[in-house]
Amino acid sequence: MAIRLGDEAPDFTAETTEGTINFHEWLGDGWGVLFSHPADYTPVCTTELGTVAKLKADFGKRNVKVIGVSVDPMEDHRGWINDINETQNTTMNFPLIADPDRKVAVAYDMIHPNADDKMTVRSVFVIGPDKKVKLTLTYPASTGRNFDELLRVIDSLQLTANFSVATPANWNDGDDCIISPAVSDEDAKTKFPKGFNAVKPYLRITPQPNR
Numbered sequence: 001m002a003i004r005l006g007d008e009a010p011d012f013t014a015e016t017t018e019g020t021i022n023f024h025e026w027l028g029d030g031w032g033v034l035f036s037h038p039a040d041y042t043p044v045c046t047t048e049l050g051t052v053a054k055l056k057a058d059f060g061k062r063n064v065k066v067i068g069v070s071v072d073p074m075e076d077h078r079g080w081i082n083d084i085n086e087t088q089n090t091t092m093n094f095p096l097i098a099d100p101d102r103k104v105a106v107a108y109d110m111i112h113p114n115a116d117d118k119m120t121v122r123s124v125f126v127i128g129p130d131k132k133v134k135l136t137l138t139y140p141a142s143t144g145r146n147f148d149e150l151l152r153v154i155d156s157l158q159l160t161a162n163f164s165v166a167t168p169a170n171w172n173d174g175d176d177c178i179i180s181p182a183v184s185d186e187d188a189k190t191k192f193p194k195g196f197n198a199v200k201p202y203l204r205i206t207p208q209p210n211r
């Protein structure tokens, strides 16, 4: 079944390149990103995993753990990691789930048979500290993902979670934010001490609260 925003992220126990993990326990009380790659020893996936390894500190400072998954077996993961390290000039530093029985892929609806009936698509799930799904993305095998965009979205999700703001089109960290329609003008005056500009009653702009 498809996973929708607000659903609880399915829990699982799986073998990874960093040992057996129980997903919810592994997440702890921080944020998580679970992302699938279609197959080991493939070019786009090689660049994606190298990119994520280089961004580990950026995910870490946002309190986000990252974990990859493919339906390939552990021995393939181990051999391929050597190639990723060599060709992407990095050291793999996050776990990859070996999912040859497709337990995780099926639980997260990562196999889209009309695209490919064996490999997963490129799925991304961002999971909040409450274990609820906050964001889903689905890319085809031929398009590598933009992980800077993923960090941008996580910044927006965390602002919403912590400060009751939304972020406008093309927002980037440091730009003005939008006060959630659920917050009254009266409450906004105390919640947003830097003030706000009510362009319309439903469009209230405030400086980014944590800047």
Ligand code: BEZ
Residues within 6 Å of the ligand: 038, 039, 042, 043, 044, 045, 046, 119, 141, 142
């Ligand atoms: C790739 O990672 O390059 C790839 C994987 C599966 C199908 C097509 C491309």
